[in-house]
Amino acid sequence: MTPTVLTKRADFLAANRGLRVARPGFVLLVRPNGGEGMRYGITVTKKIGNAVVRNRMKRRFRELLRAALPEHGLPDHDHVLIGRDGGVERDFAQLGEELEAALTRAREGKGDPPRRPRKGSRRPRR
Structure with a gap:
C-alpha cells in the first residue's frame, strides 16, 4: 500500500x-x-535555512519516507x-536508520x- 500525502493544515x-519521537535530524509525529x-x-520551517536548503531537506525526507513507510x-x-x-548535513543512510x-x-x-x-502563548488552541 502506497502512502498518500497530507495536504490540509x-x-x-x-x-x-499525537505521539512524538525526536531524533537529531528530525522529529516524527504519529x-x-x-x-x-x-x-x-513533511514540514521544514524557515528557521532551518534558505529555500534551497529547505527544499533539499524535503526531497531527502520524501525519499526516506517512500522507502521506510x-x-x-x-x-x-x-x-x-x-x-x-542540522538534518540536511546528516548522512542519508544514517537518517534512514534513525527513521x-x-x-x-x-x-x-x-x-x-x-x-x-x-x-507567553496565550492563544487558545483550535
Missing part, C-alpha cells in the same frame, strides 16, 4: 497532538487517522516529519514526553 495540527490509510507529511509505517496513521537544524528506529518506537507506543507550552 488541520491534519498537521492533529498530528501534533497519530491514528480513523481508517484513512497510511499518510505522510511501506515496510515500517503504522497502518491507518498519519506520519509527519519535522526537519531540525526506522523512530517508527519502531512509535509502533511500540514509546514516544518522547510531551512538549511544555511555549512561554
Whole structure:
C-alpha cells in the first residue's frame, strides 16, 4: 500500500497532538487517522535555512519516507516529519536508520514526553 500525502493544515495540527519521537535530524509525529490509510507529511520551517536548503531537506525526507513507510509505517496513521537544524548535513543512510528506529518506537507506543507550552502563548488552541 502506497502512502498518500497530507495536504490540509488541520491534519498537521492533529498530528501534533499525537505521539512524538525526536531524533537529531528530525522529529516524527504519529497519530491514528480513523481508517484513512497510511499518510505522510513533511514540514521544514524557515528557521532551518534558505529555500534551497529547505527544499533539499524535503526531497531527502520524501525519499526516506517512500522507502521506510511501506515496510515500517503504522497502518491507518498519519506520519509527519519535522526537519531540525542540522538534518540536511546528516548522512542519508544514517537518517534512514534513525527513521526506522523512530517508527519502531512509535509502533511500540514509546514516544518522547510531551512538549511544555511555549512561554507567553496565550492563544487558545483550535
